[in-house]
Amino acid sequence: MDITTQQFKHCDLVSVKGRIDSYTAPKLGEAIEAINNAGRYKIVLDLSELEFMSSAGFRTMLLGQRNCKRYNRGEIVLASLPKRTREALDLTGFTPLFKTFDDQVEAVGNF
Amino acid sequence: MKTAFFQAKFENLDSIREYVGLGAKDAGFNDSDIYAVQLAADEACSNIIEHAYGNDDTGLLECSYSFDGEYLVLTFKDYGCFFDPTSVSDPDLTSSLEQRQIGGLGLFLIKNLMDDVQYESHGEAGNVLTLKKRLRV
Numbered sequence: 001m002d003i004t005t006q007q008f009k010h011c012d013l014v015s016v017k018g019r020i021d022s023y024t025a026p027k028l029g030e031a032i033e034a035i036n037n038a039g040r041y042k043i044v045l046d047l048s049e050l051e052f053m054s055s056a057g058f059r060t061m062l063l064g065q066r067n068c069k070r071y072n073r074g075e076i077v078l079a080s081l082p083k084r085t086r087e088a089l090d091l092t093g094f095t096p097l098f099k100t101f102d103d104q105v106e107a108v109g110n111f
Numbered sequence: 112m113k114t115a116f117f118q119a120k121f122e123n124l125d126s127i128r129e130y131v132g133l134g135a136k137d138a139g140f141n142d143s144d145i146y147a148v149q150l151a152a153d154e155a156c157s158n159i160i161e162h163a164y165g166n167d168d169t170g171l172l173e174c175s176y177s178f179d180g181e182y183l184v185l186t187f188k189d190y191g192c193f194f195d196p197t198s199v200s201d202p203d204l205t206s207s208l209e210q211r212q213i214g215g216l217g218l219f220l221i222k223n224l225m226d227d228v229q230y231e232s233h234g235e236a237g238n239v240l241t242l243k244k245r246l247r248v
Contacts, residue, residue: 019125021121021124021125021128021153021157022121022124022153022157022160022161023121023122023124023125052128052146052149052150052153054124054150054153054154054157054217055154055157055216055217055220056157056217058216059213059216062208062211062213063213065208066208066209069208084143084146084150087143088150088220091219091220091223091224092202092204092216092219092220093204093205097208097211
């Protein structure tokens, strides 16, 4: 899995390429944490190149969302959620916890 | 029946998913069900690596699959601690962000993605988790 981050004026973009499982999920957690540690809490997670995500990824996103939303200081939103991952998120009741956007531009524009 | 052995560590999850994915593909499963089988296998093996073996990454994970024309049967055998995934209750999927449980999601996914889940412990002879998925035509 590859993660790239990009800082915009109103939010940070985290793009994930590849597969998120118990082995790689900590890397995503670290990327989100690094942004939070810089005092930034508005994050777009671009999943257009995501191939697979297990519940380890869901947990990482949940913990990230909790921290970002605390004190109303921000939130994590999802862009280009692949069909299979959307189905798994629906199944586990995670969909209501995240705003989703069709693409990166729309997601960044939300902030 | 086809069998492969993996060292019980997270970095092998990729190979395990690929392995069971081949089994599902050979059985004629569609892309959506191949993904479901791979996700269930990942969750099952993640639990074994984390709970049955703890931090011991020298443990052995034996993965097998067979297809009888109707069901793809996956078995995962380990020689670690007894851990019955079928005894775990479902997480509350409606609770708020703050209240939402962190654990139990993997098992919930397995139970919902597969048609049958069984667990047997044979003591020193190992623990066997059997997952079945029906071919949809």
